[in-house]
Amino acid sequence: MGPIGLYAAVVLIWGSTWIAIKYQLSVTPELAVAYRFVLAALLLMAFCAIRKLPMRCSRRDHGFMALMGLCLFSLNYVFLYIAEAELTSGLIAVVFSAVVIMNMVNGFIFFKRRPEMRTVIGAVIGLGGICVIFAPDLAQFDLAAGGSFALVLSLLASYIASLGNMVSARNQARGIPVMQANAYGMMYGSVFLVVYILATGQPIVFDSSPSFLIALVYLAVFGSILGFGFYLTLLGRIGADRAAYSSVMFPVVALAISTFAEGFVWHANIILGVGLTLVGNVVILTRRRKAAKTQDMQVSGNDRAMDLPMAPAKAMLGARPCNGDAS
Incomplete structure (x- = not known):
């Protein structure tokens, strides 16, 4: 699967998770996220064992995979779930889409990578489209009504997720396949959540209703x-700044699903906003032929932190073992 196929899969999958999350809120946010990633970690570890994928990594690499788990599979989701109790999903979508800008900034800080001007322009257009789509939510937002804390949590969750993107880029640069890194990351993220839940004395409850179970799976x-x-394979192929634009497209898919599932009505601002996000999508995902050819030649010679020459299947299924001493 090429970058466009990966990008489309990410947008379609994560755009559809918004409606599934609604059926998880019958338990506390911490429990909902813990159940999700405990199950995912168990399934992923079992898959790696059945496929006999190499799982030995150095202590240092385990530390970074634990950090990735904390950032991508733990804290960011808990903060978003908590914020959703105070903010509309539209406003949260606007806030989280800022991860595009955060990835550009963090990419420069940690990898000294300057974003291409077309990526910046596309991101601005796309973020403008998201703001147009959710203009009513932005207009109704009131800091005095208790939404300020939730807004801070949403921004913090977005930045934590961006840091997780940077850690994943580092892990891929080290030669750690995405599948194994995710298995360990989800395991560590689940452990963090379980320890926190037990330490705070939260009651362990489980919703056995069909809707909860289907959404969980x-x-x-x-x-x-x-x-x-x-997503993380895509990040390794095209860079964190361009891959993160998928977060701008999630709400568009969510709105399309809501149209059929909940009778959502499209108004003029939504049509205009979707049009802008699609324009930004085209700007970001297309490159000048000369630049693309030059980059492909550079990447084929050596791995780089943000542009790894991994075939998606190899990156996900673990064609290479973890680097370093397995201590």
Whole structure:
């Protein structure tokens, strides 16, 4: 699967998880996220064992995979789930889409990579489209009504997720396949959540309703295992700044699903906003032929932190063992 296929898969999968998350809120946010990633980690570890994928990594690499788990599979989701109790999903979508800008900034800080001007322009257009789509939510937002804390949590969750993107880029540069890194990351993220839940004395409850169970399996298999597998592979192929633009496209898919599932009505601002996000999508995902050819020649010679020459299948299924001493 090429970059366009990976990008489309990520957008479609994660755009559909918004409605599934609604059926998880019958338990606390911490428990909902813990159930999701415990199940995903168990399934992913079992898959790696059945496929006999190399799982030995150095202590240092385990530390970075634990950090990735904390950032991508733990804290960011808990903060978003908590914020969703105070903010509309539209406003959260606007806030989280800022991860595009955060990835550009963090990419420069950690990897000294300057974003291409077309990526910046496309991101600005796309973010403008998201703001147009959710203009009513932005207009109704009131800091005095208790939404300020939730807004801070949403921004913090977005930045933590961006840091997780940077850690994943580092892990791929080290030669750690996406599948194994995600398996360990989800395991560590689940451990962090379980320890926190036990330490705070939260009651352990489980919703056995069919809607909760179906949503749980969907979020674990599609939203977590496949979604993150595709996204982090894409990140290694085209860079964190361009891959993060998929977060701008999630709400568009969510709105399309809501149209059929919930009778959502499209108004003029939504049509205009979707049009802008699609324009930004085209700007970001297309490159000048000369630049693309030059980059491909450079990448074929050596691995780089943000542009790894991995075939998606190899990156996800673990064609290479972890680097370093397995201590």
